[in-house]
Amino acid sequence: MKTFFRLIALVKPYFWWMALAALIGFATTGSGIGLLMTSAYIIAKAALQPPMVTLQLGIAGVRFFGLARGVFRYIERLISHNITFKILAKLRLWFYDAIEPLAPARLMHFKSGDLLQRVVDDIQSLENIYTRVLGPPLTALLVAALMWFLLGVYSLQAALLILCFHSLAGIGVPLLTRQLSRGLSVGIMNRKAEQQVLALDLFQGIGELQLYGQLPAHLAAMQSAESGKLQLQRKNAIIEGLHESLTGLLMNGALIAILWALIPSISTGVVNGISLTVITLAVMASFEPFLPLPSTLKHLEADQLAGERLFEILDAKPETVAPLTPLPFPAEHSIQVEQLSFTYPGSDTKALDRLTFTVLPGEHIAIVGPSGAGKSTITSLFMRFWNSSEGSISIGGHNITLFDPEELRRQIALVSQRTYLFAETIRENLTLAAPDATDDDLKKALTAAGLSHFTAKLDEWCGQHGMKLSGGERQRIAIARVLLQHAPIMILDEATANLDGVTEREVTQTLNAISSGKTLITITHRLKAMEQYDRILVLEKGKIVEQGLHRELMDGNGLYRRMWELQHVAEMTG
Numbered sequence: 001m002k003t004f005f006r007l008i009a010l011v012k013p014y015f016w017w018m019a020l021a022a023l024i025g026f027a028t029t030g031s032g033i034g035l036l037m038t039s040a041y042i043i044a045k046a047a048l049q050p051p052m053v054t055l056q057l058g059i060a061g062v063r064f065f066g067l068a069r070g071v072f073r074y075i076e077r078l079i080s081h082n083i084t085f086k087i088l089a090k091l092r093l094w095f096y097d098a099i100e101p102l103a104p105a106r107l108m109h110f111k112s113g114d115l116l117q118r119v120v121d122d123i124q125s126l127e128n129i130y131t132r133v134l135g136p137p138l139t140a141l142l143v144a145a146l147m148w149f150l151l152g153v154y155s156l157q158a159a160l161l162i163l164c165f166h167s168l169a170g171i172g173v174p175l176l177t178r179q180l181s182r183g184l185s186v187g188i189m190n191r192k193a194e195q196q197v198l199a200l201d202l203f204q205g206i207g208e209l210q211l212y213g214q215l216p217a218h219l220a221a222m223q224s225a226e227s228g229k230l231q232l233q234r235k236n237a238i239i240e241g242l243h244e245s246l247t248g249l250l251m252n253g254a255l256i257a258i259l260w261a262l263i264p265s266i267s268t269g270v271v272n273g274i275s276l277t278v279i280t281l282a283v284m285a286s287f288e289p290f291l292p293l294p295s296t297l298k299h300l301e302a303d304q305l306a307g308e309r310l311f312e313i314l315d316a317k318p319e320t321v322a323p324l325t326p327l328p329f330p331a332e333h334s335i336q337v338e339q340l341s342f343t344y345p346g347s348d349t350k351a352l353d354r355l356t357f358t359v360l361p362g363e364h365i366a367i368v369g370p371s372g373a374g375k376s377t378i379t380s381l382f383m384r385f386w387n388s389s390e391g392s393i394s395i396g397g398h399n400i401t402l403f404d405p406e407e408l409r410r411q412i413a414l415v416s417q418r419t420y421l422f423a424e425t426i427r428e429n430l431t432l433a434a435p436d437a438t439d440d441d442l443k444k445a446l447t448a449a450g451l452s453h454f455t456a457k458l459d460e461w462c463g464q465h466g467m468k469l470s471g472g473e474r475q476r477i478a479i480a481r482v483l484l485q486h487a488p489i490m491i492l493d494e495a496t497a498n499l500d501g502v503t504e505r506e507v508t509q510t511l512n513a514i515s516s517g518k519t520l521i522t523i524t525h526r527l528k529a530m531e532q533y534d535r536i537l538v539l540e541k542g543k544i545v546e547q548g549l550h551r552e553l554m555d556g557n558g559l560y561r562r563m564w565e566l567q568h569v570a571e572m573t574g
C-alpha cells in the first residue's frame with residue numbers, strides 16, 4: 001500500500017484535472033443511461049399511440065443525450081490523455097534525474113535490459129494510473145449512486161437490490177478475478193524483463209554467440225521466455241472473458257430482481273408500465289462502468305510492481321552527492337593523494353591501500369602495474385564514480401569532495417580504454433563534451449586529433465556503438481572530445497590498449513601533443529615510451545611498490561624492471 005500512496009503522491013499535482021475527468025466520465029456514462037432511458041420512454045409511450053406532441057420531450061431528450069454522450073466522451077478523453085501525457089513526461093524526467101547520480105556505482109547491479117524495461121515498460125504502465133486505476137472506480141461509484149437514488153424514489157427494496165448487484169459487480173467480481181489471476185501481471189512483467197535482457201544480450205553479443213556456437217541456445221532461451229509470456233497472457237485473456245461474462249450475468253440477474261421487486265408496484269400505481277421499461281434499460285446501462293473494474297485491480301497490481309521497481313532506483317543512495325555550497329574549481333591544480341584506500345562493496349580485499357603521491361601542475365606521471373593492481377580504481381576515485389573509504393584526493397589544496405562532481409568531471413578530461421560512441425552523428429558525439437561548440441571548433445578538434453578527413457562528415461552517422469568507425473578512429477573521437485573540453489587535467493586510462501601497434505604509436509603521438517602544458521596521469525600496464533614521464537608510480541595489489549624515473553626504475557631490480565623485460569622480450573620473440 002505504501003507504494004500505492006507514493007504513486008498517488010506523484011500524480012497529486014493533477015488532482016483537479018483528474019476530478020474533472022472523472023466528473024465528465026460520469027456525465028458520459030450518465031448520458032448513455034439517459035439516452036437508453038429516453039429511448040425506452042419514447043418506444044413504450046409510442047406503443048400506447050398518444051398524440052405526437054406528448055413524445056416531443058422524449059425526442060428532445062434522445063437528441064440531447066445522444067449528442068451530449070459524444071461531446072462528453074471527447075472532452076473526457078482529451079482531459080485524461082492530457083493527464084496521462086503529463087504524468088508520463090513527469091515520470092520519465094523523474095527517472096532520468098534519479099538515475100544520473102547513481103551511475104556507475106549503484107547501477108552495476110542492474111542489467112541494462114532490466115533498466116531499459118524500467119524506463120520503458122514500467123513507466124508506460126504507470127502512465128495509466130489515472131485512466132485505468134483511479135478513474136474507472138470513481139465513475140462506477142457515481143453512476144451507481146445515481147441509480148440507487150433513482151430506484152429509491154420508487155422502491156427501497158429495488159434500491160437495496162441494485163446496491164447488492166452493483167456491489168457484487170464492483171467488488172465481488174474484481175476480487176474473484178484478482179484471486180484467479182494472482183501473480184499473472186507480475187509474471188508477465190517479469191517475462192518481459194527477461195525478454196529485454198535476452199534481446200539486448202543478443203544484439204550486443206551476437207558475434208560472441210556465433211563464435212562459440214551459442215546462438216541456437218540463446219534463441220531457444222528467448223523462445224522459451226516468449227512462450228512463457230504467451231501462456232500467461234492466454235490465461236489472462238481467459239480470466240478477462242470470465243469477468244465480462246460474470247458482469248453480464250449479474251446485470252441480467254439485477255434486471256430480473258428489479259422486475260420482481262417493481263412489477264407488484266404496477267398494481268398499486270407506484271410504477272407505471274412506461275417507467276418500468278425506462279428503469280429496466282437504465283439498470284442494464286448502469287453496469288457498463290463496472291466492466292473495467294476487474295482490470296483496475298490487475299492494473300493496480302502491475303502499477304504497484306512497476307512503482308516498486310522504480311522506487312528501488314529512486315531510493316538508492318547515490319555514491320556521490322554535490323555539496324550544498326561547492327567550492328569553485330581552483331586555478332592552481334596541483335594534486336595531492338594522501339593515504340588513499342578503497343575497498344569495493346562486497347569485497348574483502350583492498351583495491352587500493354594507503355596510496356600517497358603528488359602531481360604538480362603540468363607534470364606528466366604514469367601509473368603502471370599488473371592487471372588487477374588497482375590502476376583503474378584510481379581513475380574512478382578521481383572522477384568520483386566511487387568515494388574513497390579512507391584518505392583523500394585534493395586538488396589545489398581542497399578535498400575533491402568539496403567540488404561539484406559535475407564541475408570536477410569537466411575539469412578532468414578522461415580518455416579510457418573503451419570510448420562509447422552514441423548511435424548518433426559525429427557532431428552529436430563531439431558536442432557531448434562541449435554543447436556550445438561551433439562547427440569550426442569541432443573541425444579544429446578533429447584535425448588536432450588526427451581526423452581531418454572527418455571534418456566534412458560532421459553529419460555522418462557513427463553506427464550502433466560507433467561500429468562504422470575503426471578502433472583508432474573511435475579513440476581519436478575521444479581525443480577530439482577531450483580537446484573540446486579544455487580541461488587542465490587529463491587522465492589517460494589504457495587509452496591505447498585496444499589499438500594495433502601502428503595506430504597505437506600514432507594515437508600516442510597525438511595524445512602527447514595535446515597533453516603538453518596540462519597535468520597528465522597516464523594509467524597503463526604496457527610500458528612504452530616511459531622515458532617521457534616525470535615520474536612513474538608502480539602499483540601492485542593496491543600499493544605503490546616503487547616510484548621514480550624510467551632509468552631509475554630500470555636500475556633497480558623490482559617489479560617495474562621485471563614487467564619491462566617481460567614485455568620487451570615477449571615483443572622481440574613475438
Ligand SMILES: Nc1ncnc2c1ncn2[C@@H]1O[C@H](COP(=O)(O)OP(=O)(O)OP(=O)(O)O)[C@@H](O)[C@H]1O
Pocket residue numbers: 108344345347351369370371372373374375376377378525
Ligand atoms: N566494480 C567492482 N566491484 C568489485 N571489485 C572490483 C570492481 N572493479 C574492480 N574490482 C577489483 O578491484 C581490483 C582492482 O581493479 P582495477 O580495475 O582497478 O585494476 P587494474 O589495475 O585497472 O586492472 P586492469 O589493468 O586489468 O584494468 C581488482 O581485484 C578487481 O577485481
